[in-house]
Amino acid sequence: QVQLVESGGGVVQPGRSLRLSCAVSGFTFSSHGMHWVRQAPGKGLEWMAVIAFDGSYQYYAGSVEGRFTISRDNSRNTVYLQMNSLRPEDTAMYYCVRSEGVGGYRPFDYWGQGTLVTVSS
Amino acid sequence: DIQMTQSPSTLSASVGDSVIITCRASQSISSRLAWYQQKPGKAPKLLIYKASSLGSGVPSRFSGSGSGTEFTLTISSLQPDDFAIYYCQQYNTYWTFGQGTKVEIK
Secondary structure (H helix, E strand, C coil): CCEEEEECCEEECCCCCEEEEEEEECCCHHHCCEEEEEECCCCCEEEEEEECCCCCCEEECCCCECCEEEEEECCCCEEEEEECCCCHHHCEEEEEEEECCCCCCCCEEEECCCEEEEECC | CCCEEEECCEEEECCCCCEEEEEEECCCCCCCEEEEEECCCCCCEEEEECCCEECCCCCCCEEEEEECCEEEEEECCCCHHHCCEEEEEECCCCCEECCCEEEEEC
8 A cells, every 4th residue: 555654853953954754655656746745733734845756856835945855766765855944933744745646736645644843942 | 826715714513414615716726626634633635636526435425616716625414534624725836725624513
């Protein structure tokens, strides 16, 4: 069955960096775009970033562009989110999400369980 | 950026009721609209995509309709398992979620 397992969350000081990983299984990873979505405590969902099935493009939400970088390793079935210059407002649960299909604009059909990032001094 | 606005923010209903949640887009998104259900402490789950197509394994009491800028999610005969938060999402231009609608027990 499809599984997405995030890791790498934790408590980090403002201005520092953190890298999240998402290991997937149960499907052909190289056939799907992948996203990161976050949810601040008690708040709604916010799309963060997408990477194409082959890594050929990445797009970001304005709130993280220039600070966050999404990447993938299709040989390891893993997608990453490098988060730099973290701010307290980046505190959230971060979900790894599969795009329904290869490319273009598609909905999100599978979600990981999330990894919590807390930015605090 | 495309903004998504859901109404109501909270909805109180009883088991067996039929409920409707509305989602409006700030510009036309054709039928590129999805609905997700999120329960406390869990990741969201895809319910509806392409405005009216049922997700895998989703009960038929869930239905979606609309196109352009106005969309609805209908839950007919609300079940105890349906009390949750529901989000709409546009995927016409990037991806944007509505603010969520909490369906609570009356």
